[in-house]
Amino acid sequence: MSGRSSEVRRLDALVVGAGFAGLYSLHKLRQMGLCVQVLEAGSDIGGTWFWNRYPGARCDVESLEYSYSFSEELQQEWVWPERFAAQADILRYINHVADRFGLRPFIRTDTRVVSAVFDKVACLWTVESARGEVFKAPFCIMATGNLSLPRVPDLPGLETFRGNWYHSGLWPKDGVDFSGRRVGIIGTGSSGIQMIPVIAAQAKHLHIFQRTANFSAPAVNRPLTPEVDRRHKERYAYWRDQAKQTSFGISGHPPPTKSALDATPAERNRDYETKWDTGGNISFLYAYNDLLVNAEANETASEFVRTKIRSIVHDPKVAELLQPRDHPIGTKRLCLDTGYFETFNRDNVTLVDIKSDPIVVVTPTGLRTKAREFELDDIAFTTGFDAITGALFDIDIRVEGGSRLCDKWANGPRTYLGLMTAGFRNLFMITGPQSPSVKSNMVASIEQHVDWIAGCLQHMRDQCAVQIDADEAAENKWVDHVGRVADATLYPRANSWYVGANIPGKPRVFTPYVAGLDKYRQICDGVAADNYRGFILSKAPVDQTQSRQA
Ligand code: FAD
Ligand code: N01
16 A cells, blocks of 8 residues: 555555554454555564564563464474564564464554544544544554553653664664673563673673662563474464463463461472472462462562562672562563573673652763762663553544543543453454553463454444444443452552552553453453443444443
8 A cells, every 4th residue: 555645545444553452453343354454664564573673571471371372283383492472473463463364464563543533423533643644434443552651750850862773663674782881771571681691691790770660570581392282282272261260361370279378387388499490480480379469478589589589689788779568479570581690790880779769850970869970881771662542542542522541531541341442442452551461371361362352343233233332431440350359469558650650640540450350351241241241332423322231
């Protein structure tokens, strides 16, 4: 297709984003015979795995689980080289999927969507790109990602910096050679913790600017042997089915039944050691059944990790700074690392505590904290994302002559099941706010959402319905429910991106649904089976509604 600004394309559905979610949406809807166009801001497909090419980037859900389940042939034939796949392998996989299922002709890259406007009378979404291209379709699916809007802090002087600076989520395609360079990394979340050991091994000197210490456990990554691969694939359908019955959408981790407080200190220590050696964050947080709901129980696991840090890091002052004390373990995403804490024993690595001595300004030759000056050739920001709502707010989503999404959600997102938001007809979100999304194996959550939406569209077809909206009462009930579930856990206690704490001015609302993907799937299936309870379907474009209350 050309990039003419006057182009108008009529389609059955538009999908924004070509990551795991956008690609599966395209495949599924095309299987239903729909005419679909995917619009992607990046110059290629892959989403998270296209953008986050920083050194050390890999998944923290095991590769055999963090992959599509919709095609038995695909899952049998694809071979993952490692237990936790590296970014390049995941991107290779996504590209394979696109080719294998003939998806590329329907994806338009280098196309950033800037607005999506619904015309109630014509029952059409009009979507416009940054280059002025216009696309129209009755249905619009936002597959824009939860972690797709990178956040570079507003540091004065950044524009004067004469070196190079990078963000983990916008990493250069051709990589960066840090050999012989003085590098500064700002941020110690999952991205920083993965990147730091790799860059430390390359750079002349690495300064790590830490605002908040973070919990991390060993990934225990390793090559995936043919034997492990064969055994898993012999029963792949079984493992996928098992995964569906878990709260994280990951098989092989039976839910714990015992409280940490019912174990003796010696038993706890033994159990945590076993989990530590096994690797994986689900494994560690599944040691006991109350680590995420009981502060006293959680403290036993938190202290175990602090003890590990003290035993790994030689300099006691550095070890003290690296021990998280401001949030219970697991209430921010538990990082997985390969040699993170060990890195602080290197002579070419310095930890800088920017909580006590904050960064004041970036200078042409480095940066200055309140008390010190640092000479740097390169700065890598691993400062995260405007998560969950960021990419949605980046698009002007509105109803013609009516509400704007950013106004409706000014005090926090409001959705029904994280799938739709009342008043914005025929607009679906994949892994939207108030769905399990980032608190699950996201590929599993994506498949669940896309399958549900496809089922819904089929139902509408069968009923000759042309519009669907969420009922406001059902939405209110869902929002309350999501909040109540979160409040019964320790999650809201952390200043995490789950509550928007990393973005100045963002309302503090814990957004993911943490009752579990298994329970959530049952709820969604129940809603569908009950004639799409809580949704309003209409056979005509304007307001001749057939309403069903939740
Ligand atoms: P994305 O992959 O984010 O894709 C969204 C796409 O939409 C992007 O390509 C973006 O460019 C495009 N887009 C956004 N806005 C617009 C617009 N306005 N116009 C056009 N295009 C737009 N999850 C796990 O479950 N396990 C993991 O191990 C894991 N590891 C992760 C590691 C990193 C470094 C990061 C950042 C995230 C990780 N995640 C992980 C979460 C990860 O985002 C999801 O697993 C998954 O890749 C999300 O797929 P998606 O298609 O929903 O979104
Ligand atoms: O981002 P983050 P991320 N000045 O927001 C600091 C997924 N993921 O890209 O805690 C100084 O977690 C901030 O400090 P503080 C995963 O879901 C997965 O690392 O706010 N520092 C923090 O240390 C993850 O949760 C993997 O005080 C500033 C860091 O930057 C999500 O993506 C790998 C700052 C940001 O941490 C996001 O992870 C990578 C400022 N102004 C990502 N602003 C896997 O392993 C922020 N910080 C699968």
